[in-house]
Each structure stands twice: as C-alpha cells, then as structure tokens.
Amino acid sequence: MAQPALNIVSAPFYADALDVAKVMQPEEAVFCFSADRLKERLVRFTAGFPGKVSFAVKSNPSREVVTALAEAGLTHWDVASVQEMALVHSVQPNAHFHYHNPVKSRREIHNAYHKFGCRRFAVDAREEVAKVAEIVGEDRSVELAVRFVLPRERASSAHDFSTKFGAPEHIAIELLQDIARRGFVPVLTFHPGSQSRDPQVYVRHIEAAHRIARAAGVHVGKLNVGGGFPASYPLSRPAPLEVFFASIAEAVTRSFGKGTEPELECEPGRGLVANSMSLLTRIKLVCSDGDDLFLNDGIYGGLMEFMQVPELQPPFRVIRDGRLVEGPRKPWKVFGPTCDPLDVLPAKLDLPVGIRDEDYIEFGTLGAYGIATATMFNGYGDHAVIPVGEVFNG
Template sequence: MSALHAALRQFPVLDDCLHLGGITLTRLAERVGRTPFYAYERCHIQSRVALLRDLLPPSLQVHYAVKANPMPALVQMLAQLVDGFDVASGGELKTALDAGMAPARISFAGPGKSNAELRSAVAAGVLLHLESEGEMLRVARVGESLGITPRVAVRVNPEFELKYAGMKMAGGARQFGVDAERVPAMLRKLGGLALDFQGFHLFCGAQNLSASAICEAQRLCVDLALQLAEAAPAPMRLLNIGGGFGVPYFPGEKALELPAVAEGLHGLMRTLASASPQTQLVLELGRYLVAEGGVYVCRVLERKLSHGQVFVITDGGLHHHLAASGNFGQVIRKNYPVAVGNRMAAGPREVATVVGPLCTPLDMLADSMELARVEPGDYVVVFQSGAYGLTASPTAFLSHPPPLEVLV
C-alpha cells in the first residue's frame, strides 16, 4: 500500500470531497475563512492513544513530546489522554502548564537551557533532564537561590544508536546527553549536591519503522540504565526510554508493527519489576501520536504549462511546511502523500508539480506526481502533517502571512 493510500484511509471521502472531523474539506475551508491552514482531527489522535493503551503494558506511562506539535488546543486535548508531557523550551513549558498538566508530570529536556528557563522549571517543580555536568551545577545553583530542591534525571548518550532511524540522536559524539562512560562520575558529584535524583533519560533516535530495531534499542536502554543505577545516589524511580516510533510518509514505507513493539515492552516491564521494582518506565512519543491526524491545506491559484510540464501554483509552500518541501534541498527529496482534496473520486488525472508562491525552486510540495486534474480554486492537501509542520517551518521567509490551525 502506498503512503498516499495509507493516508487516505485515515480520512473518509464524502461526495468526492475529503471528510475531516465530520465535515467536508470544502465546508471546513469555508468555515476557516482563508487558506492555507492546518487541520488536526481529534478523533484520529484519540484513537491512536487508545490503541497504544490497548496494546502497551498498563503500568507503562505514555508522555507526549510537545515539540511535535505545540498547538495549544491540541496540547490541552492531549493533557486529558496521556500521562505526562516532555518540553524543550520555556515556551513549551508555558504551553504545557497552561494546558493543565501537573508540573510533576512534565519533563524538560534539551542541550541549551538558559538560566531563565532553568529558574522557571525549578520554580514550577518540573523534572529537568540534565544534559551535561555544567548544567547540573547550574541547576543546583538555581535551586539554592530559590530554596527548592530541583527534581532531576540524567540524560545519557549511550554508545549504541537506534538502527534505521530517520534521525539518530545517540551513539558517538553528540550534543545530547552525557556520554555513558562519564555518567558514574557525574552521579557521584550529583550525590553531593542539593538535587533530587529521579532516574535517567535515553533517547536514541526518531522516525523509525522497524519494530525489531526499536525493541533492540529499548532493551539496551533498560540494560544500560540498570547498570548505571548502581552508581546513583538514590534508587532509580524513573526511566524515560524515549520513543522513536515512525509513521510512513513515502512510497514503499510500511507502518510500524506496533504489536511487536508492545510485546517487547511487556518483557521489559517484567525485567524492571524484578531488577528495579520502584522504577517507572516512560515512553515518550510525539510524531506517532499526531502526525497521521493532521493535514495541510492550500488553495490552487493558477495552473500553467512550461515545456509540456504542468505546474500547479498554490498559496502555500515550504514557508509553512518545510518537511514536505524537502527541507531546503538538504535531503534527497521524496513526495509526501498529496491529493486534490475536493476531487477525490474517479475523474481526469494528470502528472503535475505542485509549487508555492515563493521565489525559489525549492518551494515545491509535489514533484511530477499523478493527481486529479487541478483547476484554480481547488484544494491541495498534504497528509501526514500533524507533526513537525508549522512550528518546524520558516514562516517569516518572504513575509507571507502564517497559516491558521484548527482542531476538528
């Protein structure tokens, strides 16, 4: 099954028009009032969380990585569905707190936290993932100045990596976390500071569709954490093993076999229950919860021919959806699932290239892709757009207005 067909299964079609959140795309666009816009379907996201709850061990905590999509309404909805949030900036911390998540269930990761961010996090009572020995000392000083004992976990950079990951974040020299061989010495120093040690955070990579690779990395993370815990100043009460669960974007990609991953996690829970019964295991997911529940919608302004090639020119592009455009040409470009949202039934089709209004050839949403024949006023839809879309894009580029966001 192609990535486009897989995406279309998430959203039904009614009267030749895509159907989102109980309303046709055309009617939704009328209600939004202008294009481009992102639409996130709450029922799909709720169903994804429910599926995880059905398959994963009951005592495993599922946290949402706010960086995947920090839209306030979406974060507020997820606050009622997941066990906690992970944030990576002071702005995300405010979003998480405003959504009603208890500070004790928020963790703060990232290699470059400012002193102001550390102060806000300590004052709020969230868990800080320490990315270096220097950050550990800064957090201790902040806690002393506020008269608060900060809650901390050590982020570990292991020697191993997550195989087949779209983005590797561990193994070798990294800006993330503390090299595993340095952690025991750091823990000894931590024991002499006024810090409340909670446990460890290990995040090896993102966007992985291989269940076997994810299971192997998770097992290695638990084994390493149990080994490092022997040098800890207090029992390991929490172990965040990240996530890395991917979603299919491109032709030939297959969805992650979640039951296989769940089976591995059941085994890890049994291991922890025996070796470290006080440890709470945390799975941190972002993209996997929200990516497939979102679409990006733009309007066709014009169609034109150039040397026999059809160009569909829209009011959206890389400034709103950098990933779909190919990330400024820094990767081998592949087409995201794209369709003409108001022409979903059988009809004339053509090979066309969908571009935006920007003055750069990199502003491309689909390259030589078979689509329904497009006319001005039609809606081009980019699927798999619920994660790392708007806030991961250069919205100020060429000073076009930002897109709207709606939760339907």
C-alpha cells in the same frame, strides 16, 4: 525562528477536508484537525505502554492539540522551552513538566522552577548538573534525568539526535554519581531518534540503562524511554505500536529483574499526534505547457519536514468542489508560494493531468512538525486550525 501566531477556529465543525474546501473555500492553507482521532491515539498509548505517558509539545505546539490532550486526561508534558510550558500552563495550570531539553540557560531554569513548578530537568553534562543545582538549591525533590546516548549502529530513524544530545555511557555513570552525591533524585532517559522504526533500538538503550545504573552504583527509580514512536507514511510503514510496547516491557524486566524494574515513562510526539492533522493547500498556478504548479504553502510552511526527510513524504489527494479529482496522472514539480527558489518539494508528485488553478491538494499525516516548523516567510504561514470529524491519512 519565530513561530506564527496560530489562528484557532473552533466552529463550525466540518466532516473532513473535502467539506472544508467546499464550504469555506479557504484562500490560505489551513490545518484540518480531528480531536477525536488524537484522543483515540492517546488511549492506544495509555492502554498499551507499560508506564506513564507524556506528550512532546515540540511536535505540535498548537493550543487545539494541547487542549484536546488535556481534556482526555493527559497530565504530564515533555517540554523543550519555558515558552512551551507557558502554553500548556495556560490550558492546564496543574501540569507536570519534564524539561528534557538538556541545554538550558540559567534564566530558563529559574523560570521553569519558580514560575511553572517544574521539578524534572534533563542533563547530559557536568556543567548542566551544577547549573541546575545552583538554582534549585536544597530542594531534594528535584529530579535530574541523565540523558545518555549510544553509538548509532545504522539508520534506524528519520532524525538522529545522537549528534547533538546525550552523554556517552562513561560520562552518564559519572553524572548519576554526581546527582546522587548532591542528594537529587536520579533518573535515566534516552531518545532513539524520531520515526524510530526498529523496536530493538529501545531494547539496546534499556540494556545500556541497566549497565549505567549498575556501574554507577545508583538506584534509578524511573527510566524515560523518550519519544521516537513512529507514525505510518507511504514510504515509511513501521510495525504496530504494540510491538514497541511489548519489546520495551520485556527488555526492562529482562535487564533489571522482575519486581525491581524502574517506573517507565515515554514522551511521544510524532507517534501520538501525526495522524490527527492534515494540511489543505490551494493551487495558485498550473503551467499547462509543462509540469510545474505552485501552491499557497510549501517548505517554509507546513511541508518543511518533507523537504528535509523525503521518506516522510505525506500522502496527498486533489479536491475540487468538495470531491476528489481522479483520472490519468503524471508527475508534477510542486513549488511553494515564496520567492525563494529553494521552496520546491524534493520529489515530483503524481497528480491528475487535468489539475487546475484553485483546486486543493490535501497532505495527510501532518500533525507532527507541520505547524511546529511553519514560518511567516514572505508573509505566508498564518495557518488556521479547522476542526473536522475525520482526517486524511492516506
């Protein structure tokens, strides 16, 4: 679907969403973004993860986020399209791209390679290997990352990618051998699923990576453990990131042997950016004789993922005149602004009984897949991005 053109506001600077609501009194829904919180989260990844950290641009393709990460020293970017490459390249011309969408057209491969200097392509099918080889020719500096998949043992993540991407182990072995025969640089990669809650999922994939490389008889110098690192939501509170990092490091050493481990890479999206943004919405109508209220944003805007995965319900709070609204609460059915009856949140929200038209509801922890999935349906969705010092996360 077409993405809205984001309206980036660089000044003035506000303390938080309460300040934005009081001073700006925005009529349209806006995202409040804290570059400081994002940079702090990046430091946590780079200090704790035992390898190279990149950013999954698909989770938040806003210029504000890309700029903040580039300013903080990030140089590697996980991209799913040449459009994402163009965005990053416009901010950081020397960016290194990992094109880890395993399905690409010939034109996309050509533009990634020739226009943006991409030298890493993910594959999970023989046909994709042949297609990349045809376009890059004799350039043996090109890395081909075999994306493999394991059978899903249980629901350990909010989104399961195994139904769409990834080669089973026996095919991954053949792909590694084909890549080695062609003279390209073999890499292994996987994705445990978005909002992955169990560190042992990474362990099982790392063990499988070792089995695949050993069975193929191919030396793999790099292993990308994907994204999936979780953020904290009211209904989904995972272990600290450091538990994931330690589990990954231990599994790699145990599987590959100390001193012979491949270089590690990760590509967080949600786990890196979720806590850096909130969504400030305004109430258009409160039906006082019932329990319905209508916002200026909804599932076709910044709240689409909440509709798809109720466990990712964001924290929320009500703001009036720059202050929090407290008092007795009751469940309210919350509709978005469009004319589509599907535009309603999947669960009622406990909100103050005295809530009014033109009060604001701020939804926290929406830095991941808030902007990314917003549409312009019915003319809504042109969200401004407002810089703030602190951002609400519940």
